[in-house]
Amino acid sequence: MSIHIGPVEIKDPVILAPMSGVTDLPFRRCVKQFGAGLLVSEMIASEAMIRSCRRMWKKMSGRFDGDWPMSVQLAGCKAESMAEAAKLNEDQGAAIIDINMGCPAKKVVNGYSGSALMRDLEHAKGLITATVKAVKIPVTLKMRTGWDYDCRNAPELAKIAEGEGIQLVTVHGRTRNQFYKGSSDWAFINEVKKNCNLPLIVNGDIVDGETIDQSLKMSGADGVMIGRGTYGKPWLISQAIHYMKTGEWPADPTLEVQLATIIDHYDDMIEHYGVETAIKMARKHFGWYTKGLPSSAEFRNGINRMTNPDEVKTALYDFYAPLIEQEAA
Ligand SMILES: Cc1cc2nc3c(=O)[nH]c(=O)nc-3n(C[C@H](O)[C@H](O)[C@H](O)COP(=O)(O)O)c2cc1C
Incomplete structure (x- = not known):
């Protein structure tokens, strides 16, 4: 191949x-x-x-x-x-x-x-x-x-x-x-x-x-x-x-793995671009990552106003935590 x-x-x-x-x-x-x-x-x-x-x-x-x-x-x-x-x-x-x-x-x-x-x-x-x-x-x-x-x-x-x-x-x-x-x-x-x-x-x-x-x-x-x-x-x-x-299409990673991927991607953006640029550039990715998940529009509106990278991370954890719990149940 x-x-x-x-x-x-x-x-x-x-x-x-x-x-x-x-x-x-x-x-x-x-x-x-x-x-x-x-x-x-x-x-x-x-x-x-x-x-x-x-x-x-x-x-x-x-x-x-x-x-x-x-x-x-x-x-x-x-x-x-x-x-x-x-x-x-x-x-x-x-x-x-x-x-x-x-x-x-x-x-x-x-x-x-x-x-x-x-x-x-x-x-x-x-x-x-x-x-x-x-x-x-x-x-x-x-x-x-x-x-x-x-x-x-x-x-x-x-x-x-x-x-x-x-x-x-x-x-x-x-x-x-x-x-x-x-x-x-x-x-x-x-x-x-x-x-x-x-x-x-x-x-x-x-x-x-x-x-x-x-x-x-x-x-x-x-x-x-x-x-x-x-x-x-x-x-x-x-x-x-x-x-x-x-010939088989694997399932998407679990939400827990997805969250870990998003956090790694975000950390890497911060390291590569510096905080100010990374925060702005990350927004579109967060929008795509969370598309279709419950209450994702509210989540996006919230993080689009944030300027502190730790605050963004906390918001990510808070958004995904109940979804991960639900998925595991
Ligand atoms: C936001 C965006 C940026 C793109 N930038 C480039 C580029 O820098 N070089 C390039 O050859 N094609 C670029 N493309 C075209 C893509 O490589 C690809 O040919 C096109 O999106 C069709 O493939 P897709 O339907 O899988 O997206 C871009 C497409 C998009 C949506």
């Missing part, structure tokens, strides 16, 4: 998607403890990385603390910047460089990065060539199906990428113009499979055993990448791995 790309073995082909503002180092560590085939950093702008290494290392810092194998995702529109940033990351211990040609955000595509590159395959080719040439580690590519429905050129881009030395392709089955509307077209991703011989990862709307089965069957992909499904469920990647090995 494993995928080999150069010297890197992705033992279990279930990959945590890069998500800016979500899959930061504390979240990746949290996911990693449950097991994940590969972790990808949040997108990093290559130009900004070259200008401001220290801040960027904090964002991607992956070599340390056993966060391995670590893929660093770069976005950019200048070949020389992509090459330089790729080399810097290789020197810092990245296992893989991933090129982003899928980001739909206006501020990214207006700089002709992300999915805008799918509108200019010559330019895309130049970026790929420069990045691949700059490093010895494998370079992978993440893309959408195309810019819009009338220009779904992912199969063509994958073929070009293969020719330029890309070693794995991930396709999110939406066009850029869809942003996150509609659904991921796993069947179209099979056109990419037919047009190149690269290992292929299917992405978009994969959240459970059924969507894993369907997406793999329809796309013919070799593995899956999961993003939003992990919101508040860092254990989902390990459940997906177990499912792909056995």
